[in-house]
Amino acid sequence: MLQRFNLLPDARVWENVALPLVYRRVPKKKRHARAMELLSRFGLADKADQYPAQLSAGQEQRVAICRALAGEPALILADEPTGSVDRAAGKVIMEELVAAQKRGKTVVLVTHDLSLVEYADHLVEISDGRVVRNERLS
Secondary structure, eight states: OOSSOOOOTTSOHHHHHHHHHHHTTOOHHHHHHHHHHHHHHTTOGGGTTSOGGGSOHHHHHHHHHHHHHHTOOSEEEEESTTTTSOHHHHHHHHHHHHHHHHTTOEEEEEOSOGGGGGGOSEEEEEETTEEEEEEEOO
16 A cells, blocks of 8 residues: 555546456456445445545545455555544554454554554564564564
8 A cells, every 4th residue: 555545547436446356357246346345344435436536635545445455465565554544544444454464464554653553463663774673562
């Protein structure tokens, strides 16, 4: 996941979420169903037929996260995943990342928000380019 959302401006929200499934040749009905499932979990089902320009930055960020999760990747790199969203949306994002980790996915999260440490099972803290803390939390 990126701090720049890189959504396709001419594709509807659900199409942006389903994009990774296109490359896997998943049939359109299944792509749509998976996109809608994710959008619902992130509180965006009502935005499915809109275009990225019609969304707020926080909504765009959640769409990008949905897209990142759509194909169930083995590795999820999350750079400031809660940076543009309110607390409630941030909680949903973190719960979904934890759920992905529980399904066997590796989640690497980079953040300046120390409140997100409560979701971590391992912490590596870097200051001035040096590792100052590296510990298992659970």
